[in-house]
Amino acid sequence: MDGLTINVKNTNLAVISKLLNSACAKYECSVTYNPENNSVHFSGDDSLRAIVIEDTMNLFRNN
Numbered sequence: 001m002d003g004l005t006i007n008v009k010n011t012n013l014a015v016i017s018k019l020l021n022s023a024c025a026k027y028e029c030s031v032t033y034n035p036e037n038n039s040v041h042f043s044g045d046d047s048l049r050a051i052v053i054e055d056t057m058n059l060f061r062n063n
Contacts, residue, residue: 013038016056023055
């Protein structure tokens, strides 16, 4: 009997990129997810990267 093959696609980065993009809307920048190589590309002023990431991470913190 052959084994069962399960293909798992990790879409966590796609979800994170959507959350990052929501934060980007406040700062006029954007994040693009590339599913082919599972990467995220930031477009905008580099000084905003840390701010966008912090805003996104705050979504996961307990109040």
